[in-house]
Amino acid sequence: MTGPENATELVRHAPGAHAGGAALLGGTTTPTQDFLRGIWEENPVLVQMLGLCPALAVTNTVANSLAMGLATFFVLTGSSLLVSTFKNLIPKEVRIASFILIIATFVTIADMTLAAVVPEIHKALGAFIALIVVNCMILGRQEAFASKRPIGRALLDAVGTGFGFIIAMVMMGSIRELLGNGSLLGYSVFGPSFEPWIIMILPPGGFLTLGIILLAFGWWRGRKAAEVPRVRRWPHGVASRRAA
Amino acid sequence: MSAGADRRRRRGRKLPIAPESGGPDGANGLNGPNDDGEAPARPVEPDVSEGSPPATEPEALAEAEALAAAEAGAAAGERPADPEAAAPGLSAKEVPSWRLILTLAAAGAMAGLAIVLVFGWAEPKIEAHRAAALRAAIQEVLGGPERYETLFVVDGSLTAALPAALPASVDSTALDRIYAGYAADGSQMGFAIAGEQPGYQDIVGLIFGYDAESGELLGMKVLESKETPGLGDKIEKDSAFVSSFRGVVPLIEGVKAGAGTGSEHEVDMITGATISSRTVIEIINKRMESIGPMIQVYTAEPREAPAAVSAEAGG
Numbered sequence: 133m134t135g136p137e138n139a140t141e142l143v144r145h146a147p148g149a150h151a152g153g154a155a156l157l158g159g160t161t162t163p164t165q166d167f168l169r170g171i172w173e174e175n176p177v178l179v180q181m182l183g184l185c186p187a188l189a190v191t192n193t194v195a196n197s198l199a200m201g202l203a204t205f206f207v208l209t210g211s212s213l214l215v216s217t218f219k220n221l222i223p224k225e226v227r228i229a230s231f232i233l234i235i236a237t238f239v240t241i242a243d244m245t246l247a248a249v250v251p252e253i254h255k256a257l258g259a260f261i262a263l264i265v266v267n268c269m270i271l272g273r274q275e276a277f278a279s280k281r282p283i284g285r286a287l288l289d290a291v292g293t294g295f296g297f298i299i300a301m302v303m304m305g306s307i308r309e310l311l312g313n314g315s316l317l318g319y320s321v322f323g324p325s326f327e328p329w330i331i332m333i334l335p336p337g338g339f340l341t342l343g344i345i346l347l348a349f350g351w352w353r354g355r356k357a358a359e360v361p362r363v364r365r366w367p368h369g370v371a372s373r374r375a376a
Numbered sequence: 377m378s379a380g381a382d383r384r385r386r387r388g389r390k391l392p393i394a395p396e397s398g399g400p401d402g403a404n405g406l407n408g409p410n411d412d413g414e415a416p417a418r419p420v421e422p423d424v425s426e427g428s429p430p431a432t433e434p435e436a437l438a439e440a441e442a443l444a445a446a447e448a449g450a451a452a453g454e455r456p457a458d459p460e461a462a463a464p465g466l467s468a469k470e471v472p473s474w475r476l477i478l479t480l481a482a483a484g485a486m487a488g489l490a491i492v493l494v495f496g497w498a499e500p501k502i503e504a505h506r507a508a509a510l511r512a513a514i515q516e517v518l519g520g521p522e523r524y525e526t527l528f529v530v531d532g533s534l535t536a537a538l539p540a541a542l543p544a545s546v547d548s549t550a551l552d553r554i555y556a557g558y559a560a561d562g563s564q565m566g567f568a569i570a571g572e573q574p575g576y577q578d579i580v581g582l583i584f585g586y587d588a589e590s591g592e593l594l595g596m597k598v599l600e601s602k603e604t605p606g607l608g609d610k611i612e613k614d615s616a617f618v619s620s621f622r623g624v625v626p627l628i629e630g631v632k633a634g635a636g637t638g639s640e641h642e643v644d645m646i647t648g649a650t651i652s653s654r655t656v657i658e659i660i661n662k663r664m665e666s667i668g669p670m671i672q673v674y675t676a677e678p679r680e681a682p683a684a685v686s687a688e689a690g691g
Contacts, residue, residue: 258602
């Protein structure tokens with residue numbers, strides 16, 4: 133990594149990469165940017181392509197998606213807060229282990245809370261609650277952001293990213309439940325004459341839905357970049373070339 | 377050790393200009409460019425993979441660096457130290473091992489404390505949900521008994537009260553058990569028997585009611601299953617399949633839908649969910665084979681309908 137050329141190269145070839153890259157190469161960000169970035173522009177699932185395992189596995193209904201999103205939101209926010217608070221006390225050598233320990237604690241708390249409060253949803257989410265520990269989106273935010281920024285910024289970033297994750301999850305869940313079961317949040321939408329597309333609530337449906345959403349998202353972003361070539365939303369070179 | 381190595385390397389580099397300057401600030405000199413500062417463009421993946429062996433790595437690195445520095449020194453200091461290699465070394469800001477251990481131990485202790493506190497709050501609730509689910513299932517498969525009591529399987533026979541002198545090897549909470557339901561007038565309504573077995577995806581757990589007098593099943597309810605949505609999960613969601621167990625006399629025989637001979641042992645299997653429906657039938661048959669004879673012995677024994685004790689046992 134010697135200069136911006138290299139970074140741009142990397143960004144262009146790896147769609148998810150510019151998320152971390154742009155922020156860090158751009159240097160300073162405003163608090164608003166920290167908050168908004170994760171929600172849409174660098175949405176963890178739709179742009180960074182992190183946390184795909186739960187996004188594919190448990191989005192077969194809106195309720196499951198929402199519960200998973202909220203649990204992840206809770207873990208992400210709590211971990212970012214703690215990591216940012218204790219960042220100066222954690223030696224570099226054991227930082228990953230410490231982050232994982234903090235994350236795992238929040239996951240266990242979320243797991244037990246869900247089991248105690250909403251046992252039905254906890255049953256439906258199964259092993260995926262415990263697997264939030266290894267959601268690379270959460271560890272990624274700790275390593276790339278929370279461990280280097282003040283507490284307020286880390287919190288904003290975590291809340292924004294968490295919201296972005298919830299949005300992506302609910303988007304997936306709505307499409308899959310609507311087509312696969314003909315309902316939304318359990319309420320029938322299409323009526324009894326609708327023949328549900330069973331495949332949409334099976335694992336292949338997750339891949340199909342995610343693929344179509346990413347396609348639409350990529351198309352939308354490309355169009356947006358072509359419309360306003362002067363706004364350097366993407367690193368230089370990309371937008372202007374698309375416009376040409 | 378590493379500080380010494382750094383000093384040696386520094387001196388090698390700076391020898392032509394100021395041979396003595398490496399002395400006092402030698403240990404700190406490398407800290408400047410090594411600050412956390414800005415990470416490389418893709419910080420996530422490489423760092424995650426590097427993090428697995430947390431404690432031993434820096435020491436190994438320091439060792440290697442010292443060796444490399446010694447070699448450089450032996451080569452008469454001709455080769456200038458590579459700034460790239462010197463900058464990101466983890467050993468530059470040496471942290472003693474006890475601090476690493478202390479950090480993780482303190483974090484672990486705090487995590488443990490937090491989890492214990494939440495567990496203390498959540499466990500009774502979780503247990504209550506589990507008991508409520510079981511209670512509701514027993515009510516359902518026995519057709520709404522006034523009360524029920526738990527019967528334990530001890531030495532191949534059923535007993536309502538655990539013998540006081542249980543062998544130490546027997547864990548009373550792990551004992552196999554069934555539930556006997558009674559109507560308001562104290563008459564026997566049937567027995568609720570739970571069982572489980574691997575299905576198509578994961579363990580299928582269910583409970584069924586058995587009427588010892590008529591020898592018929594009273595009903596079946598799936599307690600736990602992760603069968604394929606839309607196909608295998610019909611074993612719990614297809615009301616026609618679930619209700620078809622009522623009135624069947626075990627041992628059950630699964631037949632293709634519409635191909636039955638009208639025998640009282642037959643249950644129509646679900647098209648497209650052969651394994652799941654066979655699992656349900658097998659669970660019931662296996663449990664009936666082992667528990668059925670015990671129930672016959674138990675009901676043959678003359679006994680008074682349990683009164684006060686059972687209310688507590690049923691709770």
